[in-house]
Amino acid sequence: MSIRSIIARPTPDGYAGRYVHSHGHPSQRVPILLTSVQGHFAGNTEAAARYYLDEHPAGWSRLGAAFTTPLGPVALGPDSNQCYCHGTWDDGPNLLTQDDVDPLWHEWIYLMRADGLQIIRTDWRKCTQADWASHLLPWTxxxxxxxxxxxx
Incomplete structure (x- = not known):
């Protein structure tokens, strides 16, 4: 079963981001995001957020660490990125905010902040999002x- 997640950036009202269908557990997602920010994006978290959120507005089937392979719905290798907006999928934009999160469908939220990667574990048993477990990892x-x- 896929572990679904959201990758997002802070907004004045909370956060806004894109759906990611597969491999959403921190053991898989955190190394990819840290590696991409530290390596491919040379520490520029805003450039990473633009790539993940603005340049691929339909969201992602999966995230990988390979940025030299073409995007699209066909897996080109275990590290390839697969978005829903390029290739034969060609889906339209799908923006998710704090108001759209459903803990049954979005188990983890990865918030790309300037000071680090905030990882939020959603929990349907908690009454409010403020009660969800959260941890901030520095980009270093x-x-x-x-x-x-x-x-x-």
């Missing part, structure tokens, strides 16, 4: 560093 965190216990 090594991609293979052990995750905090709350994220395992």
């Amino acid at each position: 965190t090594h991609p293979t560093a052990p995750l905090p216990a709350t994220l395992r």
Whole structure:
């Protein structure tokens, strides 16, 4: 079963982002996001957010660490990025905000902040989003560093 997530950026009212269908658990998502920001985007979190959120407005089937392979619905390798807006899918924009999050469909939220990657674990048993578990990892965190216990 896919672990679904949202990758987002902060907004004045909360956050806004895109759906990612597969591999949403922190053990898979955190190394990819840290590696992409530290490597491909050379520490520029805004450039990374533009790529993930603005240049691919329909969202993602999966995220990978390979930025040299073409995008689209056909898997070109285990590290390829697959978006819903390029190739034969050609889906329209799908913006998700804090008002759209459903813990049954979006198990994790990855908030790309200037000071780090905020990882939020959604929980349908909690009454409000303020009660959901959250952890901030600095962008300088090594991609293979052990995750905090709350994220395992």
